[in-house]
Amino acid sequence: MFVDHIKVHAHAGKGGDGSVHFYRGKFQPKGGPDGGDGGRGGSIILLVDNSTDSLKTFFFNAKLHAADGDPGGGNQRFGKSASDVVYKVPPGTLISRWTEEEDPETGEIDVVLEPVVDLTKVGEQFILCQGGKGGKGNVHFKSATHQAPREFTPGTPGEDGDFYFELRSIADAGFVGFPNAGKSTLMSKLSAARPKIASYPFTTLQPMVGVMEFNPIRRATIADIPGIIEGAHANIGLGHQFLRHIMRCRLLMFVVDTAGSEARDPITDLETLRTEISLYSDELAKRPWCILANKMDLPGSEENLALIKDRFKRVKILPISADSGLGMDKLHKFLDQKIGHNTE
Ligand SMILES: Nc1nc2c(ncn2[C@@H]2O[C@H](COP(=O)(O)OP(=O)(O)OP(=O)(O)O)[C@@H](O)[C@H]2O)c(=O)[nH]1
Ligand SMILES: [Mg+2]
Numbered sequence: 418m419f420v421d422h423i424k425v426h427a428h429a430g431k432g433g434d435g436s437v438h439f440y441r442g443k444f445q446p447k448g449g450p451d452g453g454d455g456g457r458g459g460s461i462i463l464l465v466d467n468s469t470d471s472l473k474t475f476f477f478n479a480k481l482h483a484a485d486g487d488p489g490g491g492n493q494r495f496g497k498s499a500s501d502v503v504y505k506v507p508p509g510t511l512i513s514r515w516t517e518e519e520d521p522e523t524g525e526i527d528v529v530l531e532p533v534v535d536l537t538k539v540g541e542q543f544i545l546c547q548g549g550k551g552g553k554g555n556v557h558f559k560s561a562t563h564q565a566p567r568e569f570t571p572g573t574p575g576e577d578g579d580f581y582f583e584l585r586s587i588a589d590a591g592f593v594g595f596p597n598a599g600k601s602t603l604m605s606k607l608s609a610a611r612p613k614i615a616s617y618p619f620t621t622l623q624p625m626v627g628v629m630e631f632n633p634i635r636r637a638t639i640a641d642i643p644g645i646i647e648g649a650h651a652n653i654g655l656g657h658q659f660l661r662h663i664m665r666c667r668l669l670m671f672v673v674d675t676a677g678s679e680a681r682d683p684i685t686d687l688e689t690l691r692t693e694i695s696l697y698s699d700e701l702a703k704r705p706w707c708i709l710a711n712k713m714d715l716p717g718s719e720e721n722l723a724l725i726k727d728r729f730k731r732v733k734i735l736p737i738s739a740d741s742g743l744g745m746d747k748l749h750k751f752l753d754q755k756i757g758h759n760t761e
Contacts (some may be wrong), residue, residue: 432572459483
């Protein structure tokens with residue numbers, strides 16, 4: 418199961434109340450105030466962790482909460498603070514605050530998302546909801562003229578709210594293509610990732626990020642996503658929601674079956690893909706892109722390649738065959754130059 422966006426409710430713990438208490442000793446039946454302070458409420462903390470690649474845990478548990486702090490006690494005892502609760506999220510998780518507003522005219526409920534934090538670095542921690550502070554016990558309210566104070570302060574409430582967690586994978590470049598164009602085959606040839614490859618459409622059902630190594634210290638990451646078809650913006654096929662996973666890519670690689678082996682026209686395919694990208698996001702449509710003219714080992718591909726070059730004159734086009742290896746050296750060099758970066 419793959420979950421890449423979800424609404425979550427979070428509620429940190431309340432601080433414990435301060436105590437009202439008076440010392441009672443054998444020889445001091447009316448001792449002074451000795452009520453201690455309440456403990457802190459637990460906070461809800463998000464930790465960016467590489468061992469998780471989806472937001473699945475929140476699907477099963479969409480209500481996050483931490484315990485309340487204990488109240489203070491006599492003899493100036495502090496109440497016990499509650500433990501913070503740490504939830505793991507994958508790198509690339511964008512957190513927004515979710516509020517609902519009623520449209521005064523239509524009466525419809527609009528969801529307003531306000532960005533809170535973008536969690537990208539492994540090991541990074543973020544306090545989503547801060548636990549409440551403990552209240553003060555009556556020992557603090559004693560003075561020369563006020564010997565038996567009954568005042569105390571209550572613990573403050575923990576922060577709470579509704580949030581929207583959205584995973585946008587982090588990769589330098591991403592594939593965009595119709596089903597069966599050969600995206601996953603390319604991914605498996607370029608990186609150590611082992612995506613599922615098959616001759617039926619929609620083999621890939623969830624995004625995957627692979628690492629390309631140009632040399633021991635130089636690398637780049639690439640994202641494979643499910644195929645896009647005409648009408649994806651209207652949720653046809655798997656829809657275009659997986660495009661969220663290439664929103665952070667610097668380079669979009671449009672993969673096309675150049676031979677049109679399934680009785681499709683590669684130029685129409687490319688035009689459709691460009692349209693679907695624009696319908697998803699203007700920003701994504703402006704991103705640098707190139708064409709990977711795949712399946713050049715099949716008959717008819719040379720003729721179609723000439724037509725593609727004619728139609729997309731200003732776009733970088735790389736003729737390749739992920740199957741036979743044709744053009745893969747050039748693709749490697751191109752990607753090294755465009756998206757490769759040193760790790761140290
Ligand atoms: N002849 C030939 N076949 C290829 C080439 N690249 C991929 N294929 C085949 O095309 C079919 C689809 O390949 P995939 O890599 O699964 O395609 P995909 O684009 O990931 O497809 P989806 O995940 O369904 O979107 C498989 O049968 C591959 O073996 C190529 O260069 N030449
Ligand atoms: Mg695939």
